[in-house]
Amino acid sequence: MPAQVPHLVVDISGHGFGHAAQVAPVLNALAARRPALRLTVRSAVPADRLAEMIAPAVKHLPPPADVGMLMHDTMTIDVNATLAAYLGLHAHWPDGVAAERARLATLAPTVLLSDCSYSSIAAAAGLGIPAVVMCSLNWADILAGYVEDTAMTVEGEEGNAPVARMLADIRACYRQAHVFLQLSPHMPMAWLKNRRPIGPVARRGRCRRTVLAAAAAAAGAVPADPRFVLVAFGGVGGLAPPVLPALAGVVWVTLGLGGVAADADTRIIDGGRLDLSVLDLMTSCDAVVTKPGYGTFVESACNGVRVLSLTRPDWPETPALTTWMEAHACHAEITPSTFRNPAALAVAVLALLARPVTPVAPDGVETAAGVVDGLLSRSGQGG
Numbered sequence: 001m002p003a004q005v006p007h008l009v010v011d012i013s014g015h016g017f018g019h020a021a022q023v024a025p026v027l028n029a030l031a032a033r034r035p036a037l038r039l040t041v042r043s044a045v046p047a048d049r050l051a052e053m054i055a056p057a058v059k060h061l062p063p064p065a066d067v068g069m070l071m072h073d074t075m076t077i078d079v080n081a082t083l084a085a086y087l088g089l090h091a092h093w094p095d096g097v098a099a100e101r102a103r104l105a106t107l108a109p110t111v112l113l114s115d116c117s118y119s120s121i122a123a124a125a126g127l128g129i130p131a132v133v134m135c136s137l138n139w140a141d142i143l144a145g146y147v148e149d150t151a152m153t154v155e156g157e158e159g160n161a162p163v164a165r166m167l168a169d170i171r172a173c174y175r176q177a178h179v180f181l182q183l184s185p186h187m188p189m190a191w192l193k194n195r196r197p198i199g200p201v202a203r204r205g206r207c208r209r210t211v212l213a214a215a216a217a218a219a220g221a222v223p224a225d226p227r228f229v230l231v232a233f234g235g236v237g238g239l240a241p242p243v244l245p246a247l248a249g250v251v252w253v254t255l256g257l258g259g260v261a262a263d264a265d266t267r268i269i270d271g272g273r274l275d276l277s278v279l280d281l282m283t284s285c286d287a288v289v290t291k292p293g294y295g296t297f298v299e300s301a302c303n304g305v306r307v308l309s310l311t312r313p314d315w316p317e318t319p320a321l322t323t324w325m326e327a328h329a330c331h332a333e334i335t336p337s338t339f340r341n342p343a344a345l346a347v348a349v350l351a352l353l354a355r356p357v358t359p360v361a362p363d364g365v366e367t368a369a370g371v372v373d374g375l376l377s378r379s380g381q382g383g
Contacts, residue, residue, distance in 0.1 A: 014044030015068030205283030
C-alpha cells in the first residue's frame, strides 16, 4: 500500500511580512526534499505576496486568531488597542481553542508549523498532532514588554489578573509544541524549556544593479560607480520621510515613503516603480536605512547589505537584533533626530558605506527544514 502524502499546515502571523520571510526559505528547502509534500498556509498575508516568496504551490486559507501587535505607524505600537484585542481574544479562551481544534481536525495535518501564532499549537496538542514553532520572538514576551506592569496591578493580585492570566495562557501554548526553533538572532525565552536555538533564516536575493543604474540614468546624471542606498521601513506606513542630502557618488532609493524631500543635487529614484521584488531591490543596494526588524536585518546581513537602523528602544526584540547585527553584520544605529538632520544623516551613511561587508550564511534554513522533515518521517507517512 503506498504511503500517504504528508500534509504540512503552516500558520504565519500577519504582523508585517517578516514572519512570512522567515517561513518561506524553510518551505522551499522542504519542497526540495519532498516534492510531493502538501502545503496549506494559513495567513493574512496576501496570497500573491506569499507566491513571491514560496516556490511550491500552497493552499491559502484564513489564519487562526492572531493579534500580533497593532500599530499607530511603522514604529509605534498602539498599546491600548493591542491589549484590548488580546483581552477580547482570551475572554473565552477555551472556546476559542476548541473552535480552532475543530478547524485543524478538518485539515488533518501530519505536522503543524507555526510562526508564531499560538492558538493552533494548543489545538494541535489536543489532536495529538506534532507542532513546530519557528520564530525569533514569541507574542507573550513581546506583549509583556508593553503590558507587564498592567498584569501586576489589574484586580490587585497577579494570579487573578486578566492580563497575567492571558500571558500565562499564551506561554502555555508555546510550551505544548514539540520544539520551539529560535531563529538567530532571537529573544532569550528562558521560560521555554522546549526551545532550540538555531542559525539565521533568510532568503537569498538577486543583485540587479543594472536595473537601478538604468532608473538612475533616466532620472538624471549617474555618478561613476554609484552607491545605492535604500530607505525603507516596511509594514505599516505613517513615518514622515526625511530630507535626503546630496552625497557624492550616492543614489538614494526610496520604498513606501511617499513624497521625499531632497537637496537640489540629490540623486533619488522610487524603488516602488521598478520591476523588482523588495528582496531583489534590497540585495541590489549597498546599504539600507530601516527600522529594527528580523526580516530586513537578517536578509540584509545574509545578502551582504549594510544596515543603518533607527533606534527603537521600546520594541522588546531590539536588544537581541542589534547585538547580533553588531557581532555578525555591517550595522550602525542612528537616532530619529539624526535621521531628520540631513547633515548628520550624510555623515552616518558615508561612514557606513566605508566599512567592508561580508554576507552571513543563513544556515538555520536547512536545520529547520531537517527538524520538520524528521517529524514528517516519524509520523509513518513520509516518503
